[in-house]
Amino acid sequence: MSNGLLLRVDRRVSGALAHPDRFSELLADLGDIGVAVPVLTVVLAYVAWRGRAAGTYRWWLPPLAAALLMALVPALVVPLKVLIDRPGTPVVPPGTGYYPSGHTATAAVAYGSATLLLLPRFRAVHTRRALVIACAAVNLAVGFGLVRRGYHWPLDVVASWCLCAVLLASLWIFLLRVGRTGGRREFGESEQSVLVRRLGEQSA
Numbered sequence: 001m002s003n004g005l006l007l008r009v010d011r012r013v014s015g016a017l018a019h020p021d022r023f024s025e026l027l028a029d030l031g032d033i034g035v036a037v038p039v040l041t042v043v044l045a046y047v048a049w050r051g052r053a054a055g056t057y058r059w060w061l062p063p064l065a066a067a068l069l070m071a072l073v074p075a076l077v078v079p080l081k082v083l084i085d086r087p088g089t090p091v092v093p094p095g096t097g098y099y100p101s102g103h104t105a106t107a108a109v110a111y112g113s114a115t116l117l118l119l120p121r122f123r124a125v126h127t128r129r130a131l132v133i134a135c136a137a138v139n140l141a142v143g144f145g146l147v148r149r150g151y152h153w154p155l156d157v158v159a160s161w162c163l164c165a166v167l168l169a170s171l172w173i174f175l176l177r178v179g180r181t182g183g184r185r186e187f188g189e190s191e192q193s194v195l196v197r198r199l200g201e202q203s204a
């Protein structure tokens with residue numbers, strides 16, 4: 001991890017951006033597990049409550065999937081940190097295990113999953129667009145804060161974004177499939193029983 005054009009550019013970008021201050025530290029803290037995960041937890045509880053109250057079939061699947069994805073983040077990031085064993089920037093104390101960025105991954109999955117869960121709750125295009133823009137802005141702010149504060153090299157942040165893009169895309173595909181087969185169904189009814197009941201209502 002000491003040679004190569006990409007790493008030289010990485011160090012130059014870090015040298016140009018790194019300027020530790022209180023504001024950059026506050027931005028970086030948005031990716032802390034104590035901030036991002038509680039936000040996701042509130043959204044999970046809200047989506048579960050609304051789904052159950054609406055009688056949505058398998059209402060628990062979307063929030064459960066998002067929760068499992070959040071739990072998967074450290075299981076993926078920590079082994080990569082150990083395997084790559086990259087040293088930190090000159091700003092942080094000597095040590096290794098900075099690649100990829102855990103704060104970046106936590107923020108991306110927490111805020112990204114929350115956004116994907118909330119999008120179906122809004123019909124207005126401008127509201128949905130504003131939600132996506134807000135999510136992107138927060139994650140960009142976290143990445144900038146981490147680099148500006150000197151907690152991470154730029155490539156540490158970019159690597160986490162790439163990893164989380166795959167994770168969030170998988171969640172999005174799953175939610176789309178659940179949405180197509182969900183709908184409003186009574187609790188305890190299988191698909192076959194729903195079909196039989198509806199056919200009986202039509203022939204009555």
